[in-house]
Amino acid sequence: CVETQKPFNINSAVKSTTITNGLKYSLATGNWGDQKKAMSAKAGVSQVLNRYTFASTLSHLRRCNTPIGRDGKIAKPRQLHNTHWGMVCPAETPEGQACGLVKNLALMAYISVGGPSAPIVEFLEEWGLENLEEYSSDMAKATKVFVNGVWQGVHRDPAELVQTIKALRRKGDIKEEVSIVRDVRERELRLFTDAGRVCRPLFVVEDQRLALRREHVEALQREDPVEEDDPPKLKWSDLVENGIVEYLDAEEEETVMICMTPEDLETSRQFAETGTVNQEAIASTATVK
Known part of the structure; x- marks a missing residue:
C-alpha cells in the first residue's frame, strides 16, 4: 500500500x-x-440440545463431563466421591464406557452466576473494616477479611460481622449466592461473589427450630390465584427471599452444622432443654437413615 x-x-x-x-x-x-x-x-x-421430554432437556443442560479417555482402566475417577454429596446426582450416569465419567448435577444444585464485589466491600468498610494502610501491631490478633481472594482489611469482631452478613443475605439485601466462610483457626473471613461455585439449598434453622412453618407449606400447595382477593401462591424464589431456604456452596458447608432430618432437630432441642436425650424414643435402627 x-x-x-x-x-x-x-x-x-x-x-x-x-x-x-x-x-x-x-x-x-x-x-x-x-x-x-x-x-x-x-x-x-x-x-x-435433547428435546425428547422436559426432563431429558433439563438433564442434558446439567451434564458434567470428565475429560479423561473413555478406555482408561483406572477405576477411581468413575467412582462416587464423598464431595459429590448434595451437589452431583449419585444415580444418573450413562452405562458403558462413559459410566461415572459423565455425571449430572443434583436436582436442586445451582451454579453461581456471580456478581460485583464492590457492594460487599462498601458494606464491610461501613461495618468496621480496618484498612491495611493503617496497619498497627495490635491488628495481629484481628481477623483477616478476604473478598474473592483479595485481602481487603482486618476486623476486630468477626462473629458479629458474620451474623450481620448472614442476616442481610437472608433478608435479600445481599445476593443469595454470596458465600460467607469464617475460618476460626486461621483467623480468616472469606467472602465469595464469583461465578462457577456449585451451591445447594438448605432449610434455615434458627434457635434449633426450622424457619419453614406449616403456613408456608400450605401457601406452596395453593392453586394459582384466579380472583384479586385470592391468597397468593408461594414460589421457590419467595422462600429464598424470605430467608426460609438459603444456598450454601461447598466451602461454606464445611463451616455450618447441618442436620439430616427433622428428628435430629427434635433430639438437639431436647438435649438443650434437659441436658439429656431420651434413648428409648430413639429406635436402635434409627441411627442409620
Whole structure:
C-alpha cells in the first residue's frame, strides 16, 4: 500500500468468510478446532440440545463431563466421591464406557452466576473494616477479611460481622449466592461473589427450630390465584427471599452444622432443654437413615 500509493483496505487483505466458516463448521460438527486438523480437535464441545421430554432437556443442560479417555482402566475417577454429596446426582450416569465419567448435577444444585464485589466491600468498610494502610501491631490478633481472594482489611469482631452478613443475605439485601466462610483457626473471613461455585439449598434453622412453618407449606400447595382477593401462591424464589431456604456452596458447608432430618432437630432441642436425650424414643435402627 505504501509502495503503490493506494489507500489501505482491510477487506482486500483478510478473507471475511474464514472465521465465519470456521465457527459454522465447529458448531455444526462439535469438533472444536481447524477443519484441516480434525484429528487433534476437541470433539463434542457443541451438541444438539435433547428435546425428547422436559426432563431429558433439563438433564442434558446439567451434564458434567470428565475429560479423561473413555478406555482408561483406572477405576477411581468413575467412582462416587464423598464431595459429590448434595451437589452431583449419585444415580444418573450413562452405562458403558462413559459410566461415572459423565455425571449430572443434583436436582436442586445451582451454579453461581456471580456478581460485583464492590457492594460487599462498601458494606464491610461501613461495618468496621480496618484498612491495611493503617496497619498497627495490635491488628495481629484481628481477623483477616478476604473478598474473592483479595485481602481487603482486618476486623476486630468477626462473629458479629458474620451474623450481620448472614442476616442481610437472608433478608435479600445481599445476593443469595454470596458465600460467607469464617475460618476460626486461621483467623480468616472469606467472602465469595464469583461465578462457577456449585451451591445447594438448605432449610434455615434458627434457635434449633426450622424457619419453614406449616403456613408456608400450605401457601406452596395453593392453586394459582384466579380472583384479586385470592391468597397468593408461594414460589421457590419467595422462600429464598424470605430467608426460609438459603444456598450454601461447598466451602461454606464445611463451616455450618447441618442436620439430616427433622428428628435430629427434635433430639438437639431436647438435649438443650434437659441436658439429656431420651434413648428409648430413639429406635436402635434409627441411627442409620
